Amino acid sequence: MNRIIRYMRSRLRHFIGKQAKPIWISHPIFTESSIDISHPESPQRIPAIEKELKKQGIWKTLQKIKAPEIEDSRLALVHPRKYLHFLESVQPRKGKIYRLDDDTVMGNQSLLSARYAAGAVVKAVDMVMKKDAFHAFCAVRPPGHHAQSDKAGGFCLLNNVAVGAMHAISRFRLQRVAVIDFDVHYGDGTAEIFKDDPRVLFLNCYQQDLYPFPPQCCDGDDAYCVNIPFLSQTGSSVFREAIRTHWLPKLKAFKPELILLSAGFDGHEHDETGRMNLNEADYAWLTDKIIQTASSCKGRIVSVLEGGYTLDSLAKSAAAHLHVLAGLGQPEYALQYERLLEDQATKSN
Template sequence: MSPLILTHRACLGHDMGLGHPECPDRLRAVMQALEAQSFSSLPREEAPRATAEQLERVHPADYVSAILSVRPEGEARVALDADTIMNSGSAEAALRAAGAAVAAVDAVAGGEYRRAFCATRPPGHHAEPSQAMGFCFFSNAAVAARHAQAVHGIARVAVVDFDVHHGNGTQAAFERDGSLFFASSHQMPLYPGTGAASERGVGNIHNAPLRPGADGAAFRAAWDDTLLPALEDFAPGLVIISAGFDAHARDPLAQLRLHEDDFAAITGAICEVAGRVCEGRVVSLLEGGYDLEALARSTAVHVRALMDS
């Protein structure tokens, strides 16, 4: 069964300004990679808007309202922090990115598809319940996980994150709830400064920090020896991937030394665990990745692994 691809043109309308690494060209590069002949048969759907009810399972209502009310006119922009900026298209893009994650859960949990990939932006894993940060506005993976529980009755949901930056927002949303699981490999020290191995939540948080300069062997060992066994022990009914590709050696925002084969390997390994514990049900959400060539190539091998694993 081919994975479903969800995206929306509105995600190109979010623009944080000239020179910002989280730019519309990221999504263009991803979608161009997915136009290759080998992906031409994949089903594609437009991402819907997330609803207030879906977002408010993670974010307080006043926070959701505040983010959606920021709609500058023309070329104006509003900075929520030094890195996280909204223009006239940002709120709509954020709604579509979170909505894609919810729709992907519906498609996979409903049995129509076994896998889904959300080619959307802005990313989400830094957005804490009451704070936008790190290029992120809504915690897309956490919103998807809570939707799986509330609507589909999936009691235990896991998010696994191989972005080079720690997913502090996902961790903050999960750390007091043992029905949710979060595992992350990431460079440390690096933004946002969280993600020490000692951060365990209620026993449901598993962090594997990697030193600057760590290569694919160290990355794979962290997953094979620590994170994947913890995922299998948790035995979720659904696995959600925060698929960031900024641990690539070409990426300008960090210093890990991964290559495309490392992303293919971890995607396949996650799918193998999902095959044993939850009938292979996997939803993947695009997070970081700021070298356009590396992002495109890494996304392609990731989606290929979702297809073949």
Template sequence: MKTRDGQRPDRLRLYTHRACLGHDPGASHPERPARLQAVIDAISAAVPDPDWLDAPRASRSQLSRVHDDALLARVLDTEVAPGATSLALDPDTLLGHGSAEAALRAAGAGIAAVDAVMSNAPRRAFCAVRPPGHHATATTAMGFCLFNNIAIAAAHACDAHRLQRVAVVDFDVHHGNGTQAIFQADPRVMYLSSHQSPLYPASGGVEERGVGNVLNQPLAAGTGSDGFRSAWRERLLPALQGFRPQLLLVSAGFDGHRLDPLAQLELDADDYRWLTTELVAIAERHAQGRVVSMLEGGYDLDALRESSVAHVEALLG
């Protein structure tokens, strides 16, 4: 993107792809294409002359770092004709004509963003993509998610860039059960999550610690800004600081917003701005400022617009 004086900063890169709008689980489904369009439009209006880059496709070998062959075949090789009824992988997760291409581009965005920040071209990146990813496990598409985009990015960072300390921070209102399950035995990746509990997918208890690399903070409905910030300030951020990440990845779900119809955490856009600012400071201290953020949940369009802009502005610093 260009700044107001026409110079290109090296601070933020934006990735998306029109194919991510082609995954259509139906007009009544919460995870609809309008979500992504709202985010793109809001960021484009708020950031001067944004330079959106097309996300590449992830390769099958890149996906196979975290997913088994059966899941790849189910998503990529199932033919759904244009206009045909979508195939239900579970009650909430549907596969349509454009879903495979959308999933490949969503995963590819995270890989490209990791490569970019590791080359020090930008220091930070935001991937406005869908379908979301953090519920998908190694073997199962679930919770609106086909492939686990953030886990694919983390595995790429570890394997292709030989990083030993990659942190995944997840502030989506739902626990990222898939991301946790994929890395709970891998000490190279630390997973930290705040999430409403009880709530789907009924995981993310404080007793779930992996090999010491998992830290969950369940939050009650109605927690609000003070409780959310206290949880991060007193428990999660100090743990992240102690891990000294070489790269910070963010599962940026904005469904904790008070307007969101699927949860009741009662946050606002300033909470996302505050936490993102804190994360950037830790990345500056330990990771040469390297942050890759990927869109997860958020189902009220006004809340999505406001929250994604606050998040990106904080990434820009």
């Protein structure tokens, strides 16, 4: 019945010429699944974002969609069945944990939560491709961009954005999908999965002296991958100039049919896991630049939560990002911050 109602609303919006609304897609399991209350990848992350969206008046602009569990056939487009069977075989009993590596720990609900996270991205891709949504934000956990095709890592079990990209390529026959990763940590899993795949442009920035410590050969540009390694303490001006120089021309030339964002907010100056000096306004600016540059997408942008572990800075940064994704433009504080940066640049010259 809900599917019929959404379809009729979509057709009505199309008939009267009104754009579909942006969506927030999540699931209650993401706020229930926890290994340890002190673990940085905590269930409190998503409610913190939701609270800030309500405070800023953004929440009411979003469609709310419940994520489905992903089908095995969709997962198999990225992760070999042998790896999926391994994860199932080590799933611990309730109250127990299984340690995959020093950072990545499975609880009883971790794999199921990961399956819903990947399912959220597939659902979001379907909705933006069918014009049932104008942009989407997947409020999911655990994150995914460190998960390689057959290996977990960095809190990640399944690579959510990779699953979404391969689903789009398989089901909608897309030839140009851009995956943009602005988490403070190098997206090694996504890089491994899409290495030398001409259908996927991977734009990746990160702090170079953090996990997973990418090799120097990852620096620079190539045909399908553009890496921007940042030094510790990099601030807004250097960050923005690097994006303008290295990412935006490549994105414009690629003309993506769909964009998937690995939206990590741990580059914020107050985040406990990174040592960069970004401001929440930088995430609004970056989102706006991506939308302006990739006008070929026509609303087909799916953002997927990755990192961001200090609740206050995570919530403010995600809200800045969603303010722009929701079609509200950059918030006034972000525009004021941009003018401040411009004034500082003028004075220094």
